[in-house]
Amino acid sequence: MSDERLLCGLVNGLAKQIEAHLRTRAATLGLTASQGAALRELSGPLTLRELAGRMACEPSNATFVADRLEEQGYLERRPHPGNRRAKQLVLTPEGAELRERLLALLSQDSPLAPLSPGEQDTLQHLLARAVTR
Amino acid sequence: MSDERLLCGLVNGLAKQIEAHLRTRAATLGLTASQGAALRELSGPLTLRELAGRMACEPSNATFVADRLEEQGYLERRPHPGNRRAKQLVLTPEGAELRERLLALLSQDSPLAPLSPGEQDTLQHLLARAVTR
DNA sequence: CTAGAATGATTCTAATTGCAATGATTCGAG
DNA sequence: CTCGAATCATTGCAATTAGAATCATTCTAG
DSSP states (O other), X not given: OOOHHHHHHHHHHHHHHHHHHHHHHHHTTTOOHHHHHHHHHOSSOEEHHHHHHXXXXXXXXXXXXXXHHHHTTSEEEEEOXXXXXXXXXXXXXXXXXXXXXXXXXXXXXXXXXXXXXXXXXXXXXXXXXXXXX | OOOHHHHXXXXXXXXXXXXXXXXXXXXXXXXXXXXHHHHHHOSSOEEHHHHHHHHTSOHXXXXXXXXXXXXXXXXXXXEOTTOSSOEEEEEOHHHHHHHHHHHHHHTTTOTTTTSXXXXXXXXXXXXXXXXXX
């Protein structure tokens, strides 16, 4: 029989651990943890709402971090083709280059490293079933 | 092959989902999410640092939520036997009663419900291996 | 067609959180 | 024994975050 409270603590603990890992790596590039998370998710053009969804935060926060990244010249807001309300976030060449460096840093000493590829697969499968979006 | 970035997003997403679930239930008892988390972890006397560890937050934060719970009469700070630096957090009868009500609320419609007990077991096992450094 | 609901982004405000510094107590090397 | 390092809780401050309100645009029922 599984203890749900313990399980919640473990999920939260691992999330915090992943965030701490991201925080240290992003800091070496002059970014906050949130900025690093945003950069990590921007594998292609995203709308602000999509970014908020991937970062699991409020849209107002996504606006905030996008502002900072835009000020630093790492992304641009472009009019969304086909929806004039929305804006597309697109990385500048500097942003894309920085993203590559960040991804390289993140792949080192990942908190998920103790798990084998197979275990990561089953973990991914279980989490995907639990997360309702 | 597993995508580590996707996995990180899933862990974070589930953590946020669990927190949102906790937030709504705690709110019906007049508590914030953090206060609810603290109450949930206080199955027995805990030191502030232990509580912070279980909540995966900074000790200063644990002090903050303990202050609130103490003001509301749900817990007491007692001198720790054997260590005069530390303080033991102990639930009052009202706190213990409130905790039972919270646990009852939390067991309903848990975000982990989509997973079978067996799946929750393997999930717990995997997370435990990843989170222990 | 059109009025009202819904969606997307933004702004403002308040609350939560992390971080560095401080005081008190305990531990440990020499 | 003793002095410096480490631990525990707390405080103050800065930064992040969530939540409600607002404006513009899009969708939809009738």
